[in-house]
Amino acid sequence: METITIDTPAGPIDALCSVPDGPGPWPGIVIVHDAISYGPDNERISRKVAAAGYIAITPNLFARGGRARCIVRVFRDLLTKRGPALDDVLAARDHLLAMPQSSGAVGIAGFCMGGQFALVLSPKGFGASAPFYGTPLPRNLSETLDGACPIVASFGSRDPLGRGAAAKLQKVLDDKDIPSDIKTYPGAGHSFANQLPGQPLLRIAGFGYNEAAEADAWSRVFAFFGEHVRGGGS
Numbered sequence: 001m002e003t004i005t006i007d008t009p010a011g012p013i014d015a016l017c018s019v020p021d022g023p024g025p026w027p028g029i030v031i032v033h034d035a036i037s038y039g040p041d042n043e044r045i046s047r048k049v050a051a052a053g054y055i056a057i058t059p060n061l062f063a064r065g066g067r068a069r070c071i072v073r074v075f076r077d078l079l080t081k082r083g084p085a086l087d088d089v090l091a092a093r094d095h096l097l098a099m100p101q102s103s104g105a106v107g108i109a110g111f112c113m114g115g116q117f118a119l120v121l122s123p124k125g126f127g128a129s130a131p132f133y134g135t136p137l138p139r140n141l142s143e144t145l146d147g148a149c150p151i152v153a154s155f156g157s158r159d160p161l162g163r164g165a166a167a168k169l170q171k172v173l174d175d176k177d178i179p180s181d182i183k184t185y186p187g188a189g190h191s192f193a194n195q196l197p198g199q200p201l202l203r204i205a206g207f208g209y210n211e212a213a214e215a216d217a218w219s220r221v222f223a224f225f226g227e228h229v230r231g232g233g234s
């Protein structure tokens with residue numbers, strides 16, 4: 001794993017990059033981090049993705065001033081579905097596709113805030129999208145998902161931000177005939193696939209890491225991406 005620089009319309013930003021062992025070529029996954037940080041947990045996730053045979057790139061959406069200064073801007077871009085934060089993710093996609101190890105196929109995955117990005121950007125040139133608890137769901141969901149790629153989404157039943165989200169997302173995807181795999185994990189909360197600090201307090205609030213749910217969710221994601229990204233390109 002290394003920290004790289006990617007060019008974006010608003011200037012260069014840093015990103016984590018992990019490449020599988022071997023000559024490739026490899027499909028890729030752009031990973032969009034949660035609202036907490038761009039720190040160590042994303043390194044763990046990058047290693048997991050590379051070990052499964054995908055190039056992993058995680059752009060630092062807080063690169064222009066740190067989390068405290070950037071989070072309002074990033075959420076504003078997410079709400080309006082345009083702006084530098086979305087451009088940064090798409091620039092990461094383009095950087096990945098231009099890498100000599102790339103097979104030319106790419107998906108997107110995201111966590112919490114990043115899961116919302118994975119939904120909003122699902123029509124933007126990805127082979128598949130994997131939102132992990134991308135809640136609350138984006139506004140105007142049906143319009144947002146016009147032309148979306150196949151979606152594999154994972155929710156926790158104890159997520160206070162996600163009540164009814166899985167069923168709502170499933171209905172929109174069914175109505176649009178978009179291939180999907182939607183699952184809600186009993187007993188799991190928001191951030192169940194992120195190893196964040198302060199786990200005891202997070203669990204009380206309906207958040208927190210759940211190893212079994214995370215393992216199953218990634219198993220579904222890699223199977224789904226194997227069909228729609230590795231198998232068919234983007």
